[in-house]
Amino acid sequence: MRRDVFQAIADPTRREILNMLSSQAMTPNRLAENFHTTRQAISKHVKILSECQLVKQEYSGREIYYHFNSKKLKEVDKWLQPFRTMWDSRFDQLDNVLKNLKNKRS
Amino acid sequence: MIINKETIYTKDLENKKMKVTREFDAPVEKVWRAWTEKELLDQWWAPRPWKAVTQSMNFSNGGTWFYYMEGPDGSRHYCRADYNSIVANKSYEGLDAFCDEKGNINTEFPRMNWKVAFNKADDGTKVDVEITFSSIEDLDKIVEMGFKEGFAAAHNNLDELLAK
Numbered sequence: 055m056r057r058d059v060f061q062a063i064a065d066p067t068r069r070e071i072l073n074m075l076s077s078q079a080m081t082p083n084r085l086a087e088n089f090h091t092t093r094q095a096i097s098k099h100v101k102i103l104s105e106c107q108l109v110k111q112e113y114s115g116r117e118i119y120y121h122f123n124s125k126k127l128k129e130v131d132k133w134l135q136p137f138r139t140m141w142d143s144r145f146d147q148l149d150n151v152l153k154n155l156k157n158k159r160s
Numbered sequence: 161m162i163i164n165k166e167t168i169y170t171k172d173l174e175n176k177k178m179k180v181t182r183e184f185d186a187p188v189e190k191v192w193r194a195w196t197e198k199e200l201l202d203q204w205w206a207p208r209p210w211k212a213v214t215q216s217m218n219f220s221n222g223g224t225w226f227y228y229m230e231g232p233d234g235s236r237h238y239c240r241a242d243y244n245s246i247v248a249n250k251s252y253e254g255l256d257a258f259c260d261e262k263g264n265i266n267t268e269f270p271r272m273n274w275k276v277a278f279n280k281a282d283d284g285t286k287v288d289v290e291i292t293f294s295s296i297e298d299l300d301k302i303v304e305m306g307f308k309e310g311f312a313a314a315h316n317n318l319d320e321l322l323a324k
Contacts, residue, residue, distance in 0.1 A: 137178065140170055143207035145167055145182050151194050151203045152186040 062106045067091070068099050072108060075122035079112070092110060188278050191285040195276060206230075212308070214290045215263075221246050225254075226263045240265070241274070251277040257266040270294060 062068055074088060084095040103109040110121045170179040184191050196199045200213035206212035209232040216226045221244050228236045238261050241254040258269040275290040
């Protein structure tokens with residue numbers, strides 16, 4: 055199933071999971087301890103995050119650790135940056151247009 | 161005068177929306193004109209060094225603004241916006257698209273829906289732009305194609321700043 059990064063991080067619990075994993079990798083148990091919900095519910099969220107590559111699973115001995123894949127999230131910001139730049143530039147120009155419009159009688 | 165000219169960007173990821181909010185130091189009627197009249201739009205719509213050139217403008221429900229953006233190297237991107245839900249001096253919606261030089265929509269590129277609202281704010285006007293994408297793949301394509309202008313503009317503005 056194709057997962058969408060935007061959908062993945064739209065959920066508050068999943069954002070919280072990413073927040074925690076961004077400071078350190080955690081085992082499924084350790085991660086679930088931080089939430090007032092079933093371990094099953096958390097692992098469902100992690101599954102979605104893994105499917106869109108925001109979370110990676112790595113084995114360390116017999117334990118699985120969840121890691122946060124920040125590269126994937128940066129992609130989202132990268133998308134937005136040119137967008138901002140364009141609007142900032144546009145709006146500065148609009149300020150000038152309005153200034154001229156104001157000085158004219160109409 | 162209490163105009164806050166900081167542009168506020170909000171992501172509404174769940175609904176694939178981007179919101180852009182900004183205040184302008186002019187009354188609503190003038191800001192509205194700048195967004196809806198071709199002579200004024202051409203002066204600011206394209207981020208420099210690009211320029212916007214209107215081919216035809218029919219600002220009415222079901223009407224279309226057809227224009228191109230020309231880059232410093234002379235390359236042109238033809239675009240159109242199809243208008244609806246116009247409430248004069250208050251709000252309008254537009255569905256944008258890339259197209260060919262005759263205005264035929266290029267369906268390979270995603271379209272975005274724009275909802276623009278104008279509200280009086282202190283001595284000026286607050287403009288809210290709400291842009292709705294249909295998917296993450298769309299965003300990807302839009303960046304690839306349409307927002308190259310944004311990068312160019314950034315360099316240009318930086319150059320100006322440094323020259324001061």
